[in-house]
Amino acid sequence: MRFVAVTSCPTGIAHTYMAAESLEQAAKAAGYEIKVETQGAAGSTPLSAAEIAAADAVVFAADVEVRERQRFAGKPTISAGVKAAINNGAGLIAQAAEAAESGPAPEPAAQPQLASKVEAGAGPGTRLRQWLMTGVSYMIPFVAAGGILIALSFMIGGAQVAKVVGGGDFHGVHYAGITDPAQVLSQAGIGGVLFLIGSTAFKMLVPILSGFIAFGMADRPGIAPGVVGGLLASAIGAGFLGGLVSGLLSGFVVLGLKKIKVPRGVAGVMPVVVIPLIASLVVGLAMVVVVGGPIASAQTGMTNWLTGLSGGTAWLLGALLGLMMAFDMGGPVNKVAYTFGLAALSSGNTTMMAAVMAAGMTPPLGIALATVVRKHMFTKAERQAGQAAWLLGLSFITEGAIPFAAADPFRVIPSAMIGSAATGVLSVVFGATSQAPHGGIWVVGLVGHPLLYLVAIGIGMAVTCGCLLLAKNIGRAKEPAAQRATVSAETVAA
């Protein structure tokens, strides 16, 4: 049998090591193998992911919190004080053997293991991917819960529920919106409440993505600057691409700050106060001052450009809107296209609105299709996100594609853009119209030429799926299946 153990004590100069020695002796005497990580003052060699994976059970002999405990999630575990290990190493080893026999209490796959931390020593490409996957794995539950609740709210309350709660125009009716959440149930019904909950979950997508990318890179001190950066990315309308930037930036800033040598008196407050403070400030300034301005002016520029084109070839405009809708899925470019569609709708041009909505439905649907057609190309977490993406896509919640786009932007985004462009063109060519600004399949009654409209969406979906599967083959024809498997095993069950 093989075990791993972590020992730690308050001072970290004596008991940590005595406990380690005691466990090693006891394991040896009982004929077992053990690897001990001594989290003491003399520094420790961390257990490798492979050693943890190979262990039959885990022993914690610790009087202070075990660092990075989540590495051991799902393993049969024995926890004791450090003295128990020193005085009775053999007893703990016997307990560990017993725990290993009876196996982990919950089934590992069913456990909500949120962390997919990054293996040390991986190549830069793999590490970047694992950082992004960490952020994505924490974000997926928000996408799934929020998206499905919003879709349910459309089914129950009709698609206008979004405007009833949030304010705005829907099918010629103006809604003021409801500012007091306590009034939502009485004024908008259960559908309104579901929409409120779902849209609140959606507000967390970018902050969580950003915060946990930074967490994957720099551990706990990364979370605060990452979340703050993500909130600011949302506030300046930078969307999930802004969240990727703020997350990576936070991670790098914190990693840099951790390298600074400080006196031991200050070291205690570094991860809790100093690092989050400085990193939040740096990342926040970057998002507000450096990123915010250009995004706003770029949006203005794109809006003017689109308006200038609006007298031109309609199908070309449909293609362009399609490309934009899929580019950042709720980000600044997507917003420009959507707002253009809304403006067209309010001036009576329902064709552009139809193209915009169809193109926004295609990315999640196309990706969901891809996860079904070629299961092995996707991690388990991605396949689960794919199941939710069907409903989100049908409901015109383009954000359903973000988990995929954030984890692998260079393959997913172009594929989604091509498919959405195809849908945009076809929707215009088929002469489809939409009286509704959102709602997807749930407002098909307000769509002109609904059958052809669905054909346009279906074709775009197939195009996205095909492009994505091709793209996934580029550059990783033989991506080690084992590596993807470990990532998936550790990522969230959505």
Add this chain to the structure above:
Amino acid sequence: MSELITADLVDLELTGTDRAEVTGALARRLVEAGRVRNLDGFLADIRKREEQMPTGIEGGIGIPHARSAHVTAPALAFGRSKAGVDFGADDGPAHLIFLIAAPDGGGQDHLTILASLARRLMHESFRQSLLDAGDAQTVVEVIKKEVFGQ
């Protein structure tokens, strides 16, 4: 780096009967050897650690220790008590007492040495040779041999 332990830092005939008394006696040796600057400050740090959880270990061992700003160089003072001194271990008083002084902050080298000392303590043979040692110099040699492999 100076020697972790010298014959001056060994007391084979500890007379004290309680924790404070024996740690005080051993700490004074550290002060005389120039390893600790401020006796009271150092003892306060030791007490603070002892209050968190007694440092007695089964097998008749007490290891009062601290990382303290009052320590100038890492050092170990060793005392042996025939009567035994209670260090809070479940199986009775400690006969072998190791007072470990580590400077606050600073390099990793001496911490690694202390770590390997702590590991040796878990070996029955090491404890027995300390119990059997006839004089201070023998104790120093046993520790050097076990901890440094010299």
